[in-house]
Amino acid sequence: MTPDSALDAEEAHELLRTMWRIRLFEERVGQLKRNLQVHGLIHLSIGGEGVAAAVCGQLRDDDAVYSGHRAHGHAIAKGAPINGVMAELMGRDSGLCHGVGGSMHLVDTDHGFMGATGVVGGNLPLALGTALTQHLKGTDQVTVAFFGDGAVQAGHFSESINLAALWELPLIFVCENNGMAEFTSREEHSTIERVSDVVAPYGFERTTVNGSDVPAVYDAFSRFLTEARKGKGPYLLECVTYRRRGHYEGDPEKYRDPVAEQEWAERDPLARMTERAIKQGWIDEATVNAIEREAAAEIEAAVAGARESPFPDPEIARSLVYA
Amino acid sequence: MPETTFVEAIAKTLATAMRADDRVIVLGEDVAEGGPYLATAGLADEFGRERVRNTPISEGAVCGVAIGAAQSGLRPVVEIMFIDFITLALDQLVNQAAKAHFMSGGQLSVPLVLRTQGGAGQRNGAQHSQSLEAWLTHVPGLKVVMPSCAADAAGLLQSAIDDPNPVVFVECKALYFRRETVPEPPEPVPIGRAKTLRPGKNLTIVALSRMVGDALEAADRLASKHGIEAEVIDPRTLVPLDLDTLAQSVKRTGRAIVAHEAVNAGGFGAELAAQLQAAAFDYLEAPIQRVGAPYTPVPVSPPLEDAYRPGAQEIEAAARVALDWGEYDAEPWEHGAIAAPQTTP
Numbered sequence: 274m275t276p277d278s279a280l281d282a283e284e285a286h287e288l289l290r291t292m293w294r295i296r297l298f299e300e301r302v303g304q305l306k307r308n309l310q311v312h313g314l315i316h317l318s319i320g321g322e323g324v325a326a327a328v329c330g331q332l333r334d335d336d337a338v339y340s341g342h343r344a345h346g347h348a349i350a351k352g353a354p355i356n357g358v359m360a361e362l363m364g365r366d367s368g369l370c371h372g373v374g375g376s377m378h379l380v381d382t383d384h385g386f387m388g389a390t391g392v393v394g395g396n397l398p399l400a401l402g403t404a405l406t407q408h409l410k411g412t413d414q415v416t417v418a419f420f421g422d423g424a425v426q427a428g429h430f431s432e433s434i435n436l437a438a439l440w441e442l443p444l445i446f447v448c449e450n451n452g453m454a455e456f457t458s459r460e461e462h463s464t465i466e467r468v469s470d471v472v473a474p475y476g477f478e479r480t481t482v483n484g485s486d487v488p489a490v491y492d493a494f495s496r497f498l499t500e501a502r503k504g505k506g507p508y509l510l511e512c513v514t515y516r517r518r519g520h521y522e523g524d525p526e527k528y529r530d531p532v533a534e535q536e537w538a539e540r541d542p543l544a545r546m547t548e549r550a551i552k553q554g555w556i557d558e559a560t561v562n563a564i565e566r567e568a569a570a571e572i573e574a575a576v577a578g579a580r581e582s583p584f585p586d587p588e589i590a591r592s593l594v595y596a
Numbered sequence: 597m598p599e600t601t602f603v604e605a606i607a608k609t610l611a612t613a614m615r616a617d618d619r620v621i622v623l624g625e626d627v628a629e630g631g632p633y634l635a636t637a638g639l640a641d642e643f644g645r646e647r648v649r650n651t652p653i654s655e656g657a658v659c660g661v662a663i664g665a666a667q668s669g670l671r672p673v674v675e676i677m678f679i680d681f682i683t684l685a686l687d688q689l690v691n692q693a694a695k696a697h698f699m700s701g702g703q704l705s706v707p708l709v710l711r712t713q714g715g716a717g718q719r720n721g722a723q724h725s726q727s728l729e730a731w732l733t734h735v736p737g738l739k740v741v742m743p744s745c746a747a748d749a750a751g752l753l754q755s756a757i758d759d760p761n762p763v764v765f766v767e768c769k770a771l772y773f774r775r776e777t778v779p780e781p782p783e784p785v786p787i788g789r790a791k792t793l794r795p796g797k798n799l800t801i802v803a804l805s806r807m808v809g810d811a812l813e814a815a816d817r818l819a820s821k822h823g824i825e826a827e828v829i830d831p832r833t834l835v836p837l838d839l840d841t842l843a844q845s846v847k848r849t850g851r852a853i854v855a856h857e858a859v860n861a862g863g864f865g866a867e868l869a870a871q872l873q874a875a876a877f878d879y880l881e882a883p884i885q886r887v888g889a890p891y892t893p894v895p896v897s898p899p900l901e902d903a904y905r906p907g908a909q910e911i912e913a914a915a916r917v918a919l920d921w922g923e924y925d926a927e928p929w930e931h932g933a934i935a936a937p938q939t940t941p
Contacts (some may be wrong), residue, residue, distance in 0.1 A: 280733070333640060337668065338616055339664075368701070369701065369703075370699060370700050370701030370703065371699075371701035373699065373701055374699040374700060374701060377700075378695075380699065380703050380704060381703070382703045382704065382707070387664075387668070387704070388667075388696065388699075388700065388704065390691070390692065391691075391912040392687055392691050395660070395687055395691060395692060397660070397687065398656065398658075398659070398660020398663070398664060399660050399661075399686060399688075399692060401657065401660065401664060401666035402660060402661040402662060402664020402666070402668060402670075403664045403665070404664075404666075405665050405670075406664075406665050406666070406668035406669055407668075409646060409647070409670070410622070410669075428689075429657055429660065430654055432652070432654035432657030433660075435652060436654060436657050436658075436661065437711060439652070440649075455631075457669060497826050510640040576669035593701065594736050594737055595622075595697070595737065595739075595760075596696045596700070596706075596707075596760035596761050
């Protein structure tokens with residue numbers, strides 16, 4: 274715990290609200306996947322809600338975020354409307370991308386959610402391009418690139434880290450190190466345990482925090498964000514997180530032991546943040562319960578709304594090939 | 597009209613575009629130094645090294661940077677020095693640039709130009725001489741442009757920079773340093789419009805890039821030796837393709853040759869032939885003939901590379917087959933008019 278966190282009651286309230294919205298959204302999507310009402314490969318971020326909330330909660334709509342295949346939480350935290358995200362996963366016309374993008378390709382430019390990509394590491398160069406635009410225009414906007422520890426072994430990662438450092442771009446790399454690259458543990462993919470160590474020779478500031486300790490994530494990101502707003506960068510924030518679910522929904526997870534409930538209770542960022550916030554006097558239990566109820570109602574309304582939305586007109590596919 | 601070269605026309609067009617629009621930036625390996633062929637010469641002096649950015653040898657990331665910048669409001673022109681190196685950038689080009697507009701339901705657009713150059717003839721070997729444009733035409737969302745002269749290069753490059761979509765601009769190193777005339781200012785050339793360079797009634801030759809010159813040479817020989825009038829058409833843009841112009845010509849002449857420097861197997865000539873036969877089947881007097889490179893990598897040894905590269909002679913031979921179709925009682929290659937078709941392993 275970080276006893277001197279810069280968080281205040283209002284921010285803690287907002288973080289909990291975002292985390293509950295993501296948690297219940299993901300659980301609902303897991304159910305819908307089993308009923309085949311959401312489509313394709315679905316990667317849930319249960320266990321990582323704190324990172325999404327603490328990072329995106331400090332950004333403005335005109336800051337850019339790029340995510341990867343596990344993107345629902347990042348999109349929601351950045352401001353994408355839950356009904357648009359849900360309808361997108363359900364392949365409906367009212368989805369953020371009219372249902373043609375899907376779970377791995379969410380985009381909401383109104384809220385600076387510039388995209389998610391299904392090719393691991395492929396979002397990193399794109400984030401550099403947006404940061405280069407911000408740099409050349411001399412704005413105080415920043416770009417955040419979310420990626421997992423699995424992306425670190427991809428060629429795009431090394432190329433992007435080198436280029437971002439060389440060009441000193443206002444970019445914050447946020448690595449969610451859950452220790453698993455798809456089905457395989459980090460030890461089987463790399464001899465370097467900490468991603469912050471991988472980038473050490475490039476000389477930019479970097480740190481590793483416990484991703485289940487939301488105030489710690491918030492404070493570390495806040496420090497980098499203040500500097501990046503001045504046009505400085507890049508920075509790397511590594512958050513050690515826990516992937517509660519399999520790589521994708523339906524993953525039989527034969528490669529790991531079932532999660533001990535005790536271990537999960539210790540690492541669950543939502544439970545920890547709730548406990549912390551109540552102890553600090555930032556919030557009371559009744560308010561937390563109200564946040565949970567409101568989030569659940571919002572998600573049910575999103576599901577109902579998506580079911581009422583038609584599937585997109587088949588002609589839309591042809592019309593979207595070229596701008 | 598002032599004389600210039602293909603590369604000078606490129607550099608000049610880039611400078612004009614950068615003067616007119618400060619969203620236009622140029623990036624790639626050695627571009628601030630002008631690059632090995634001087635296609636970006638002088639740009640860094642005029643516009644500085646922030647807008648004319650040298651990059652590390654990181655084709656994948658550099659292509660991705662250009663895509664990210666394009667979807668954030670800039671108009672980047674990224675150079676991949678040899679088309680052979682596009683292999684390293686294909687993830688970004690194919691999975692990101694080509695699909696961003698589509699996957700985002702129209703929220704994003706990628707006004708990107710990727711300049712690159714291909715082709716053999718300079719003894720550069722199998723990794724610096726390929727013609728890989730067909731790969732790019734297979735990906736919905738990309739536009740593919742392949743000019744055959746300096747004037748078209750200038751006009752098409754400006755159109756590519758103005759286009760809201762990712763445009764792959766495939767130049768040919770063998771065309772870079774010929775003296776050519778280019779109007780000043782260059783005439784705009786819209787993307788997606790073919791150009792008929794020589795009218796003719798007996799045969800249509802559709803040729804790409806360097807092979808356009810060879811097609812004109814073959815047409816001259818056919819006219820002087822045999823009184824055959826071949827129509828020569830340069831599509832200039834592979835995607836989108838101006839099929840109407842090509843098909844109308846083939847309907848008039850009844851015979852068609854498609855010619856490019858790329859390996860025949862899976863080459864864009866196959867697509868041209870398929871589309872033309874579908875559009876003009878009832879008018880065809882002979883099967884559409886394809887001229888392209890044999891199914892081998894590009895060799896270095898001069899006599900081998902010279903033999904590898906298709907040219908006017910191969911086009912003329914293919915024309916003879918198309919013109920004489922039906923007059924043989926044996927297969928045409930048995931008469932030595934054309935090499936026997938190779939089977940693709």
